Amino acid sequence: xxxxxxxxxxxxxxxxxxxxxxxxxxxxxxxxxxxxxxxxxxxxxxxxxxxxxxxxxxxxxxxxxxxxxxxxxxxxxxxxxxxxxxxxxxxxxxxxxxxxxxxxxxxxxxxxxxxxxxxxxxxxxxxxxxxxxxxxxxxxxxxxxxxxxxxxxxxxxxxxxxxxxxxxxxxxxxxxxxxxxxxxxxxxxxxxxxxxxxxxxxxxxxxxxxxxxxxxxxxxxxxxxxxxxx
Numbered sequence: 129x130x131x132x133x134x135x136x137x138x139x140x141x142x143x144x145x146x147x148x149x150x151x152x153x154x155x156x157x158x159x160x161x162x163x164x165x166x167x168x169x170x171x172x173x174x175x176x177x178x179x180x181x182x183x184x185x186x187x188x189x190x191x192x193x194x195x196x197x198x199x200x201x202x203x204x205x206x207x208x209x210x211x212x213x214x215x216x217x218x219x220x221x222x223x224x225x226x227x228x229x230x231x232x233x234x235x236x237x238x239x240x241x242x243x244x245x246x247x248x249x250x251x252x253x254x255x256x257x258x259x260x261x262x263x264x265x266x267x268x269x270x271x272x273x274x275x276x277x278x279x280x281x282x283x284x285x286x287x288x289x290x291x292x293x294x295x296x297x298x299x300x301x302x303x304x305x306x307x308x309x310x311x312x313x314x315x316x317x318x319x320x321x322x323x324x325x326x327x328x329x330x331x332x333x334x335x336x337x338x339x340x341x342x343x344x345x346x347x348x349x350x351x352x353x354x355x356x357x358x
Contacts, residue, residue, distance in 0.1 A: 161350030175268030177249025201250030291319035293326030
């Protein structure tokens with residue numbers, strides 16, 4: 129059961145029988161480790177509607193006949209483009225062939241500008257994924273907020289993907305506290321170094337995790353973790 133970091137906040141998960149991608153932003157991403165045209169998935173999961181998280185959702189979903197799953201307003205936007213979608217909301221869970229997903233709160237915004245008009249695309253979210261006895265938590269884009277502790281207390285998490293870029297999301301110091309609250313077995317920093325405003329040192333962040341008694345992995349784009357071996 130392999131999770132591959134593809135750059136920015138994009139992760140691809142292969143369970144062996146099913147494949148899905150979270151927040152596909154490959155085209156226009158200078159650090160992307162794959163081309164959108166090469167992605168093969170059954171589902172596209174989206175945390176929110178900013179272009180650096182949904183940039184390749186339409187292309188990937190259309191080429192694969194994949195279903196897009198996101199907050200209802202975001203899903204409705206892709207429905208209007210003729211794609212298969214499932215629209216959910218915060219706190220809601222859904223059983224899928226590969227496991228169960230649940231949308232959790234995040235503190236951020238969610239919109240795109242199209243034809244000069246700003247489109248509201250629902251609440252931002254994190255996504256908790258339960259996979260055959262293993263769990264993955266993608267925090268999405270978020271500021272630090274105390275309910276992250278509640279998420280960690282209620283749900284044992286094997287791998288947490290946490291933004292550290294600052295400027296648009298938490299920076300490393302807030303992300304370190306978030307990681308302590310979530311207390312996942314393994315933490316992977318995301319949403320950094322793609323653009324100048326969010327340049328950070330992933331290895332330094334992982335060192336601070338280790339000093340706090342936590343395990344971390346500063347994955348380079350293209351590197352993977354096997355969830356069954358953690």
